[in-house]
Amino acid sequence: MHIPDGFLNTATVVTTGVVSAGGIANAVRIANKKLGERHIPMMGILAAFIFAAQMLNFPVAGGTSGHVIGAALVAILLGPWAAVIIMSVVLIAQSLIFQDGGLLALGANIFNMGVVAGFGAYYIYRLMGTLLGDSNRSRLVSGFVAAWSSVLLASIACAIELAVSGTSPLSVVLPAMAGVHALIGIGEGLITVAVVSVVMSTRADLLKLQRI
Amino acid sequence: MGNKKWWLIALVFCLLLATISPLASSSPDGLEKVAEDKGFIGAAGDAPFEIIADYVFPGIENEAVATILAGWIGTLLLFGIAYVIAWLVRSRGEKAAAR
Numbered sequence: 418m419h420i421p422d423g424f425l426n427t428a429t430v431v432t433t434g435v436v437s438a439g440g441i442a443n444a445v446r447i448a449n450k451k452l453g454e455r456h457i458p459m460m461g462i463l464a465a466f467i468f469a470a471q472m473l474n475f476p477v478a479g480g481t482s483g484h485v486i487g488a489a490l491v492a493i494l495l496g497p498w499a500a501v502i503i504m505s506v507v508l509i510a511q512s513l514i515f516q517d518g519g520l521l522a523l524g525a526n527i528f529n530m531g532v533v534a535g536f537g538a539y540y541i542y543r544l545m546g547t548l549l550g551d552s553n554r555s556r557l558v559s560g561f562v563a564a565w566s567s568v569l570l571a572s573i574a575c576a577i578e579l580a581v582s583g584t585s586p587l588s589v590v591l592p593a594m595a596g597v598h599a600l601i602g603i604g605e606g607l608i609t610v611a612v613v614s615v616v617m618s619t620r621a622d623l624l625k626l627q628r629i
Numbered sequence: 630m631g632n633k634k635w636w637l638i639a640l641v642f643c644l645l646l647a648t649i650s651p652l653a654s655s656s657p658d659g660l661e662k663v664a665e666d667k668g669f670i671g672a673a674g675d676a677p678f679e680i681i682a683d684y685v686f687p688g689i690e691n692e693a694v695a696t697i698l699a700g701w702i703g704t705l706l707l708f709g710i711a712y713v714i715a716w717l718v719r720s721r722g723e724k725a726a727a728r
Contacts, residue, residue, distance in 0.1 A: 418660045419660070420660065421673040422674040422676075423672045423673045423674035424673065448715075448718045449720060451720060454719065457712060457716050457719060458633075458636035458712065461636070461707075461715065462643070462708065464707040464711030465639075465640060465708035465711070466642075466643050466646070467707075468643075468647075468703045468704055469643045469644070469646040469650070469704045472646075472650040472653060472684055472700050473649070474656070475653075475654055476656060480662070481656055481659060482655070482657065482658050483658055483659050484653075484658065502714065502718075503711060506707065506711050506714060507707060510710065514680045514706075515680070515682065515684055515699070515703065516679050516680070516683060517684070519676075520676070520677070572659065572660075579669075584669050585667050589667055590663065590667060593663045594659065594660070594663055597662060597663060601659050619635070623635075
């Protein structure tokens with residue numbers, strides 16, 4: 418879902434850039450209060466995992482592929498502001514070094530795949546947890562729903578930016594983006610649940626780190 | 630428990646994931662496909678500079694090798710950058726309070 422340069426108009430580039438820069442600044446401020454020694458290797462591993470996993474496009478219906486975003490996994494394990502930091506680091510490296518995602522579109526990509534996906538996943542996960550109770554099975558079900566929703570929400574944000582930019586009418590681009598990402602989101606849900614269940618069975622203590 | 634060991638194992642696992650990256654689907658992703666179908670893919674501009682463009686390390690003939698190399702570099706780089714950033718922004722109060 419990495420937006421290249423050329424798809425967004427100046428107003429959208431500036432708006433999303435300002436919002437994302439503010440989000441990163443706030444994330445750093447909060448991490449400065451809450452991030453402890455035990456979070457540090459986890460932050461490194463999640464960034465490495467998301468980079469590697471994003472290279473692995475899986476096929477979905479109709480000659481299309483998708484890859485994980487990863488924000489939901491970070492939001493579930495470490496909290497939404499940690500997701501903003503990690504997704505920003507990954508997206509900036511991908512744009513600068515690997516020419517994946519435009520330089521001017523960086524703010525929009527961080528907003529969609531960091532802020533929207535991270536916070537969307539976090540609050541849906543918490544809401545589901547309240548509804549389903551506190552068990553490993555409910556955590557996995559909540560994780561799947563949160564991860565799937567995060568992809569859908571990010572794709573809707575992306576569609577709105579494309580429509581506001583005059584690139585494609587909302588009535589065309591919104592159903593198309595939401596439709597294909599409803600499928601890609603299934604992959605996000607399965608991979609997120611797989612990682613959370615591995616952490617549960619090998620290092621359950623890491624699930625109890627303070628959320629950032 | 631092996632507090633240090635878990636993340637080393639996890640990092641090796643990430644490198645293994647990067648190693649199978651040549652097997653990834655080369656079909657357009659969700660946004661690219663929509664852009665093709667709805668006729669706005671042409672609006673995409675070229676990057677002003679290229680370093681390891683499209684996850685293919687430049688100057689290597691074998692594309693699978695070039696992709697794996699790009700994947701390893703990115704994986705290690707992202708681990709290092711996120712680790713250092715987390716170390717820099719970590720809370721200093723917690724450690725002092727724990728003493």
